Amino acid sequence: MKTLSILVLCVLASVCLYAEASTSAASDSDSPAGVFVEKDQASTVVRQKRAGTAPGDLTLTQLESLREVCELNEACDDMMDTNGIIAAYTAYYGPIPY
Template sequence: MKSVTILMMCCITAVCVSAGLPDSSHKKSVIGAESPSDEGVFVERDMASTLVRQRRAGVAPADLSVAQLESLKEVCEANLACEHMMDTSGIIAAYTAYYGPIPF
């Protein structure tokens, strides 16, 4: 049983090594020059501010305690559509959309 586990780990390691992951040691030859492979998770501040959703007016998560937010999550988890919206838009937006105004 141990030999099978070791063999599996060796196979996984071999696959990872042979996957041909890009080498991050290469630097840009020209400052500011970007190639399609240079795109990453970092974006300019202006672009990030347009992509990140701004806070909505009204009830902010800071206005509710942790216990209140947890009770809203428990109610919303009973409805599959509300739970999906909670994961994408936030608990306050999901609860308000499916159950009306927050009772606290």
């Protein structure tokens, strides 16, 4: 059973190496090799969340966790009722950590 597993792994590795060698030989010389892509193309594929996200971008779970923190402070709780959770949390605890 061990021999069969090792044999299958070796065949799989050789197929992967052969496929990589044949695709790199077939590709033109202008394209980058491997996993490197242009910055513009990568930014369209992978969207990163910026540090200064707008309050409207917060999920309901994130807003609820801010609300739970703010409810423990009586002054923050009162301000939350009048000005909203984002303004109250920012006033008493600083910038939102998400």
